[in-house]
Amino acid sequence: MQQVKAVVARTKGAPVEVTTINVPDPGPGEAVVAIQACGVCHTDLHYREGGINDEFPFLLGHEAAGIVEAVGPDVTGVAPGDFVVLNWRAVCGECRACKRGDVHLCFNTHNATQKMTLAEGDDAGTELSPALGIGAFAEKTLVAAGQCTKVDPSARPAAVGLLGCGVMAGIGAAINTGGATRGRSVAVIGCGGVGVAAVAGAALSGASPIIAVDIDPKKLEAAKKLGATHTVDSSQVDPVEAIRDIVSQTYEGAEGADIVVEAVGRPETWKRAFYARDLAGTVVLVGVPTPDMTSPEMPMIDFFSRGGALKSSWYGDCLPSRDFPMLVDLYQQGRLDLDAFVTEEIGIGDVEAAFERMHHGDVLRSVVVL
Known part of the structure; x- marks a missing residue:
């Protein structure tokens, strides 16, 4: 001992x-x-x-x-x-x-x-x-x-x-859970450590556009440095409308992002993530709610009519023996x-x-x- x-x-x-x-x-x-x-x-x-x-x-x-x-x-x-x-x-x-x-x-x-x-x-x-x-x-x-x-x-x-923990949770939420890849758009709501890592994961995957959403200019600037192509200050504009506008400039007719990562863990931001995704899009909850939080009241028809998937991401759905060495190698190569x-x-x-x-x-x- x-x-x-x-x-x-x-x-x-x-x-x-x-x-x-x-x-x-x-x-x-x-x-x-x-x-x-x-x-x-x-x-x-x-x-x-x-x-x-x-x-x-x-x-x-x-x-x-x-x-x-x-x-x-x-x-x-x-x-x-x-x-x-x-x-x-x-x-x-x-x-x-x-x-x-x-x-x-x-x-x-x-x-x-x-x-x-x-x-x-x-x-x-x-x-x-x-x-x-x-x-x-x-x-x-x-x-x-x-x-x-x-x-x-x-x-x-x-x-x-x-x-x-945090970096793997974010990168994995975008890639492993959300399935980010080239030809798909990603929005990340909440740009603390996990959210910015999700931005970095989306950038690694080749996804575009990558939209970072927060109310803190410093966090949005950090997201840009790690791969966000666009930023949205949700204290100034409606983030759902902003995400739709940005994605539709790349993919005509898009009604939101293919993958929306919610990295805050609050009912109101999860609701925004739900409506900010495209038809048949994916919402990934990686922000951790407190036990007293409940899901927002929403029409059930919206769950049915929009299709897609609502997922939670636990540790970025990672396998450490597979993912850690790979990400360290990318870091050593200057790519992460x-x-x-x-x-x-x-x-x-x-x-x-x-x-x-x-x-x-x-x-x-x-x-x-x-």
Whole structure:
């Protein structure tokens, strides 16, 4: 067992703190990873606020890259010294989704069996709940070996670690879930980290036009840098009409975009996404709603008469072993600008301040560098 510094949320809504935790030696199927960089994701803030569950204390952080330090018995997929991006979809290979070939939809993804614990304070020995089964705002963390995906060791950790959650979610929402490709139009509503990643994914696919929608000029500018051909400030114009007008200039008679990615997770923006798609178009919900939100009231005839598909995208419907190395290679070739997502690099003690900057929309990603 080792003791390392880590960022923990002890109680709901309380500021996070840097404390010492116990990291067990890896058991069967497990790995200890020395973290090099970890992005500050909105999901971590959801955990701190009790928006995921109430299994406090939480070990936060999950968008991470690092070096495998040790592995447990029977682990063959990774070895000490491997540079890896961590993922929260360690597939089981045995559930009904895996057995029918839909490995990316695995219904029984797993995490490390052993628990990391608090090492100091009155609650020393208390088991920690690692965010998304990872817990990477830490010098080292314990994960299932299947959560480690080997990638090019020369890649920048602060950039490629973001594939562990938000960037993969956005790129996958456009390509894997939405089916973006050349000859199709894409609109993205909400241009935070996930939405801008969806723009980047649409650009990789060859789709055009690519329309970014937001109320923040800074976010729209970031979307342009990552591939948006058009931007729409929805505080100034009706975004549904604007999307229709833009797409019809390329495809005569189009009534909207072929694929509309909703990256906000709110009923009103989902409704706009629904009506901003073309006939037989696809809406992809990748923004995460809160449990109290309900779908907007809409005529059922609209669901029938417009056809197409309404999809949710969980982790960009990715398969980490397939998608992470490919995207890292594209980054290394200069075809995917992952560096553009890194607004700032911070220390392990700066996570609470990063949450505040996130609230104000000042960053795409703050990245903790260890």
